[in-house]
Amino acid sequence: xxxxxxxxxxxxLTASAGTFLAGCSVNGDDDGAGTSAAAITDAWSKTLTCxxxxxxxxxDDNDARHAQFVVRNRDIVGYLSSKVNHIQxxxxxxxxxxxxxAPIETVDDFExxxxxxxxxxxxxxxxxxxxxxxxxxxxxxxxxxVRLAFDEVTTHRSCSGYVDEIYCRNGEWSETYEVRELAxxxxxxxx
Numbered sequence: 793x794x795x796x797x798x799x800x801x802x803x804x805l806t807a808s809a810g811t812f813l814a815g816c817s818v819n820g821d822d823d824g825a826g827t828s829a830a831a832i833t834d835a836w837s838k839t840l841t842c843x844x845x846x847x848x849x850x851x852d853d854n855d856a857r858h859a860q861f862v863v864r865n866r867d868i869v870g871y872l873s874s875k876v877n878h879i880q881x882x883x884x885x886x887x888x889x890x891x892x893x894a895p896i897e898t899v900d901d902f903e904x905x906x907x908x909x910x911x912x913x914x915x916x917x918x919x920x921x922x923x924x925x926x927x928x929x930x931x932x933x934x935x936x937x938v939r940l941a942f943d944e945v946t947t948h949r950s951c952s953g954y955v956d957e958i959y960c961r962n963g964e965w966s967e968t969y970e971v972r973e974l975a976x977x978x979x980x981x982x983x
Contacts, residue, residue, distance in 0.1 A: 836853065842981060856896050861940065872940075879928075904929060904931045926974065928940070938978070938982045939978045950965070
């Protein structure tokens with residue numbers, strides 16, 4: 793794994809809204825505890841399977857823009873969990889869930905699923921001039937592979953006037969972003 797660091801301006805960094813769920817079940821695997829994704833939405837349809845079931849992409853039967861990428865392979869989950877805190881659920885799965893810009897009806901419709909909801913590992917200093925959070929995304933490459941990545945995004949805010957608690961007085965806020973990759977995994981055989 794190679795680490796990457798980038799400085800990005802506020803106008804360039806954009807992400808789809810989504811959530812990172814604490815539990816998942818697909819088509820009847822619900823544990824009955826009410827913590828599964830199936831308990832939150834009525835039904836999921838498997839759209840993409842990677843590496844003989846190590847991971848898969850589901851779409852919500854009620855809204856094909858609502859999707860989840862689920863990693864069930866214990867070795868992969870263990871590796872990702874060793875690099876990023878608090879990402880596996882009680883069933884030892886890693887689930888990335890969010891909304892895509894266009895509905896996913898077939899494998900070819902899937903491009904990127906991004907979760908940047910501040911669900912885990914978010915830190916702010918007192919006056920909110922530094923905010924650190926973890927984001928996650930699954931991206932389908934042109935050759936069909938899917939790359940899952942977890943990044944630490946640090947937002948540096950500065951006020952051209954002066955900071956009064958959390959407000960910028962007599963000036964404007966400007967922001968820069970520093971992105972550092974924490975972990976990634978590339979799924980080779982996705983169809």
